[in-house]
Amino acid sequence: MARFTPVVLRRYLFGGQLPGRGCLRQLRHRQTTQSLYSQRHHTTLVEDVDGNAAWKDAPVAFRKQLKGEKKLKKAQGKGKRSQSLEEWELTVGIEIHAQLNTARKLFSSAASTIDEEPNSHVALFDVAMPGSQPIFQKETLIPAVRAALALNCDINRTSRFDRKHYFHWDQPSGYQITQYYEPFAKDGYITLYAHDGIAKEDGDSIQIGIKQIQMEQDTAKTMSQPGDIHLLDFNRVGLPLIEIITLPQIHHPSTAAALVRKIQTILESVDACVLGMQSGGLRADVNVSVSRRDGFGGSHEYGGVKGLGQRTEIKNLSSFKAVEDAIIAERDRQIDTLEAGGVIEGETRGWTIGEKTTKRLRGKEGEVDYRYMPDPDIAPVVIGADLLHHLQHSMPVLPDEEINTLVEEYGLTAKDAMSLTSHDNGGRAEYFYNVVDDYMKLIPDQDLSTAGRLCGNWVLHEMGGLSHPEANEGNPLGITDTGDCLIKATSLAHLLHLLIGKKITGKTAKKVLAELFEAGIQNVDTGPEAIVDRLGLWYTPLSNREYVDMAKTVLDANVMEEILAGKTGKLNFLVGQMMRMDTEGSVDPQQATAVLQKLIKENWKS
Structure with missing residues (x-):
C-alpha cells in the first residue's frame, strides 16, 4: 500500500479527499466521508415549534454534535418508555x-x-x-x-x-x-x-x-x-x-421510596x-x-x-x-x-x-x-395485657400528628414541619418549641402562628446556614435529642424580640446570630444585647430627609411613568435599590415605599 504525504492525509482527515490510486476508490470514499463530515459539521439538533427534535443546517462543533445525537436518542427512548408505561x-x-x-x-x-x-x-x-x-x-x-x-x-x-x-x-x-x-x-x-x-x-x-x-x-x-x-x-x-x-x-417508585423514608x-x-x-x-x-x-x-x-x-x-x-x-x-x-x-x-x-x-x-x-x-428450643412469647396497655398509653407523638400541629397551630409549611421533625433525631423540633415558648413570654399577646413562622424561619433557615471550622461536621449546631443547642433558645428568642421591636435591623440580627454561634462553640456565656452593645449595632432610624435623598437618587422619569401606568412592581424594584444603598440595613421598606409614592405623586402633579 502506498505511503501518503502529510498534505494528502490532511486533505483526507479534514475534507474526506483521497487520491484515485490505492486500495480505496476515491469517488465512493469521498461520498461517504463528505456525507459524514457534512452531517457532523453543518447540521445541528434543534427543537421545532412543537418541541420535537429536528436537524437544521448550521455550523456546529463535532463534540456538540455528538451531544445532540445523544440527546435525540434519549428523547426517542423516553418517548418509547412513556408509551410502554401506559400499557x-x-x-x-x-x-x-x-x-x-x-x-x-x-x-x-x-x-x-x-x-x-x-x-x-x-x-x-x-x-x-x-x-x-x-x-x-x-x-x-x-x-x-x-x-x-x-x-x-x-x-x-x-x-x-x-x-x-x-x-x-x-x-x-x-x-x-x-x-x-x-x-x-x-x-x-x-x-x-x-x-x-x-x-x-x-x-x-x-x-x-x-x-x-x-x-x-x-x-x-x-x-x-x-x-x-x-x-x-x-x-x-x-x-x-x-x-x-x-x-x-x-405502583410508583417514588411512593416506594417515600414509604421506606416514612x-x-x-x-x-x-x-x-x-x-x-x-x-x-x-x-x-x-x-x-x-x-x-x-x-x-x-x-x-x-x-x-x-x-x-x-x-x-x-x-x-x-x-x-x-x-x-x-x-x-x-x-x-x-x-x-x-x-x-x-x-x-x-x-x-x-x-x-x-x-x-x-x-x-x-x-x-x-x-x-x-x-x-x-424452633424447638424457644418457648412461645406471651405479651401480657398490662404491658400492652402501658405501651399503648405511653406512645410518643407520631410524626403525622406533630406535622399537623406544626402546620395548623404554629403556621409552618408542611415542608418546614417535616424538616423540623426529621433533623437531629427530633431535637430540632424540641429546640423550636423551646424558642417559641421563650419568645411568647416576651410578647405574650403575639399570635402563635405568627410567632411560629418567625421562629421556624430562623431555626431552620438562618441557623441552618451557620458554619465554623471548629464545629461538629455532622451536627454543627450541637443540637441534642432534648433540644439543647450551642445557641440557647432564650438567646434566639431575645434576638428575635429585638428584631421585631425594631431595636436592630435584619442584617444586624444575622450578624449577632453568627456571634452567638461562635460564642457557643468557644463556650462563652453571652447574650444578644451584650453583642449588640459591644459592636455598636443598635438601630438608629433614618431621618425623612435621608429617605427623600435616597429616593431621588433611584427615581428617574422613565420608571416613574411606568409606575403611573400601573406597573406597581417597579415600585418594589426602587425600594430594593434604596435598601442596597444602605450598608447598615437601616432602610424600612414601608417608609421607603411611602416616600417614593409621595415623590411620584408630587412630580406627576407638577
Whole structure:
C-alpha cells in the first residue's frame, strides 16, 4: 500500500479527499466521508415549534454534535418508555429490616453493638457452639411492640419463633431464627401524604397495608478483602431485628421510596430504631413485578393480591434513592424482556448504585427451599395485657400528628414541619418549641402562628446556614435529642424580640446570630444585647430627609411613568435599590415605599 504525504492525509482527515490510486476508490470514499463530515459539521439538533427534535443546517462543533445525537436518542427512548408505561402496571411490595434499639442481642446476653472492635461482643450461642442454647431477651420485645403499634398493627398476644434454613458463612448455625408462621404483629397500615413525597398519580394520600411484622436475628457482617478473602464480624450475629412486610400495593417508585423514608422516621420517633439507612441500621428488599393493564398475563397472587406478574426480589438496598432507582431499573428490564417475547423468572437480583440495570444473584428461594420449622428450643412469647396497655398509653407523638400541629397551630409549611421533625433525631423540633415558648413570654399577646413562622424561619433557615471550622461536621449546631443547642433558645428568642421591636435591623440580627454561634462553640456565656452593645449595632432610624435623598437618587422619569401606568412592581424594584444603598440595613421598606409614592405623586402633579 502506498505511503501518503502529510498534505494528502490532511486533505483526507479534514475534507474526506483521497487520491484515485490505492486500495480505496476515491469517488465512493469521498461520498461517504463528505456525507459524514457534512452531517457532523453543518447540521445541528434543534427543537421545532412543537418541541420535537429536528436537524437544521448550521455550523456546529463535532463534540456538540455528538451531544445532540445523544440527546435525540434519549428523547426517542423516553418517548418509547412513556408509551410502554401506559400499557404496563408496576407493582411493588417491600420488606424492611430494622435493627431494634436494645442493649442485648435477641437470644444472648452479648452487647448489641456494631461499632466496637470486630468479634468483641460474641456469645457462645452467636457462633453456634455445640451445646449452647438460645435465651430470649425479653427487653427486646419493648421497642418491637412500640414499632408495631406505631404502624397500626394488631398485636398477637402469643407468638412463636421458627427456623429458616440456609447455609452461608454469615450464619454459623445453618439457620436463621425468625417468626414466619406466627409473628407478633400483623394487619397494619401506613398512610402516606403528598408532603411525604409520593407520586403525583397517588393523589393527596395513599394507604399501604402491612401484612405482618416479625422479630428475627441478624447475620454476621462480611468484610470483603482483595484476593477473594472474606472476613467475618460476629458482633452483628444475633442483633435483634424486626422485618416489616408490606402488601404489594405500591405502583410508583417514588411512593416506594417515600414509604421506606416514612417508616424510618416513625421507628425513630418511637425510639424503636435509632440507626437509619445512612448508618446501616435499616435495609430494604423490594419485590417488583409488572403486568399488562388489560389483565393479560397477570396470573400470580402475592399477599392476597391477584392478577400480578412474576416477581423478582432486589436485596439489601441501603438508601432511599437506591430503592427508587432499583425499582425503575428492574421495571424497565421486565417490560423490555416481556415486550421482546421473553419470560420473567422468579429470582433474586442485586443493584449497584450508578448502574442502569439489576443483576441476577440466584434463583428465588421459596418456602420449601428454606424448610421452615418451629424452633424447638424457644418457648412461645406471651405479651401480657398490662404491658400492652402501658405501651399503648405511653406512645410518643407520631410524626403525622406533630406535622399537623406544626402546620395548623404554629403556621409552618408542611415542608418546614417535616424538616423540623426529621433533623437531629427530633431535637430540632424540641429546640423550636423551646424558642417559641421563650419568645411568647416576651410578647405574650403575639399570635402563635405568627410567632411560629418567625421562629421556624430562623431555626431552620438562618441557623441552618451557620458554619465554623471548629464545629461538629455532622451536627454543627450541637443540637441534642432534648433540644439543647450551642445557641440557647432564650438567646434566639431575645434576638428575635429585638428584631421585631425594631431595636436592630435584619442584617444586624444575622450578624449577632453568627456571634452567638461562635460564642457557643468557644463556650462563652453571652447574650444578644451584650453583642449588640459591644459592636455598636443598635438601630438608629433614618431621618425623612435621608429617605427623600435616597429616593431621588433611584427615581428617574422613565420608571416613574411606568409606575403611573400601573406597573406597581417597579415600585418594589426602587425600594430594593434604596435598601442596597444602605450598608447598615437601616432602610424600612414601608417608609421607603411611602416616600417614593409621595415623590411620584408630587412630580406627576407638577
